[in-house]
Amino acid sequence: MSTASYTVTGMTCQHCVAAVTEEVSDLPGVTDVQVDLASGGLTVTSDAPVDDDDVRAAVEEAGYELAGR
Structure with a gap:
């Protein structure tokens, strides 16, 4: 089991959260x-x-930016 933490920029609402969650979950x-x-x-x-x-590609596919780990 592995866990990694990142920071995403550009999210403003729960729809943003759902989009990032969906793309990264895939x-x-x-x-x-x-x-x-x-x-x-x-x-x-x-x-x-x-x-x-x-992870960066998935976040960008959702329309947001990965600011770092």
Whole structure:
């Protein structure tokens, strides 16, 4: 089990949270995604470490930016 935390910018509402959650959840091996709208926090839990570039691509697909880990 692996957990990684990131910061997402550009989210303003629960729809934003849902979009990021949906895209990141689709990554192979991801078992849980937690998004905190207030802080922009994104926590990804997976069977094995997920590549940061894959997380970035999923967040960008949702329409937001990954500000860092």
